[in-house]
Amino acid sequence: xxxxxxxxxxxxxxxxxxxxxxxxxxxxxxxxxxxxxxxxxxxxxxxxxxxxxxxxxxxxxxxxxxxxxxxxxxxxxxxxxxxxxxxxxxxxxxxxxxxxxxxxxxxxxxxxxxxxxxxxxxxxxxxxxxxxxxxxxxxxxxxxxxxxxxxxxxxxxxxxxxxxxxxxxxxxxxxxxxxxxxxxxxxxxxxxxxxxxxxxxxxxxxxxxxxx
Numbered sequence: 367x368x369x370x371x372x373x374x375x376x377x378x379x380x381x382x383x384x385x386x387x388x389x390x391x392x393x394x395x396x397x398x399x400x401x402x403x404x405x406x407x408x409x410x411x412x413x414x415x416x417x418x419x420x421x422x423x424x425x426x427x428x429x430x431x432x433x434x435x436x437x438x439x440x441x442x443x444x445x446x447x448x449x450x451x452x453x454x455x456x457x458x459x460x461x462x463x464x465x466x467x468x469x470x471x472x473x474x475x476x477x478x479x480x481x482x483x484x485x486x487x488x489x490x491x492x493x494x495x496x497x498x499x500x501x502x503x504x505x506x507x508x509x510x511x512x513x514x515x516x517x518x519x520x521x522x523x524x525x526x527x528x529x530x531x532x533x534x535x536x537x538x539x540x541x542x543x544x545x546x547x548x549x550x551x552x553x554x555x556x557x558x559x560x561x562x563x564x565x566x567x568x569x570x571x572x573x574x575x576x577x578x
Contacts, residue, residue, distance in 0.1 A: 396538025
């Protein structure tokens with residue numbers, strides 16, 4: 367049976383992440399908070415509940431980043447409680463599907479542990495992978511492990527933003543990141559790492575221009 371999580375793990379192991387983007391050092395701040403803007407775009411007419419929950423989760427993630435917390439499923443679960451407005455969330459217990467059923471993400475006894483290990487790579491102290499690539503890889507890890515029953519796209523965005531925020535990098539535009547991505551696409555994975563670098567560099571330029 368098709369398992370796109372395994373396709374992603376194969377792609378993940380084959381991509382030369384250390385050469386996938388330019389390096390990036392904070393602080394970087396653009397002219398606005400890109401995650402806040404993205405949260406507002408999720409609001410329904412006359413109902414800001416969905417966006418408010420996303421903003422609350424982002425505040426939690428930013429606080430965790432400021433405290434230099436290592437990335438792990440426990441952090442994601444706390445953010446996801448805020449995203450979904452639920453008192454508790456857990457790792458999914460069934461195979462997951464996305465893109466109208468085009469992709470299927472399998473589940474075994476090892477899956478939660480594999481996910482935890484992948485997340486640790488994003489904030490490893492001795493990482494030889496540039497920050498934009500670590501943030502992009504963590505985003506894709508959440509997308510293709512698909513750990514939650516709902517809200518995985520929002521969890522992926524928060525994860526990417528958290529990895530960047532730990533090193534004082536804040537994007538002012540995240541819309542281009544949130545396009546459809548596929549587990550078996552190494553070129554797309556590399557492109558996302560480069561895109562994060564471009565977005566951060568552009569945010570830095572805008573932030574400097576605003577300060578002048």
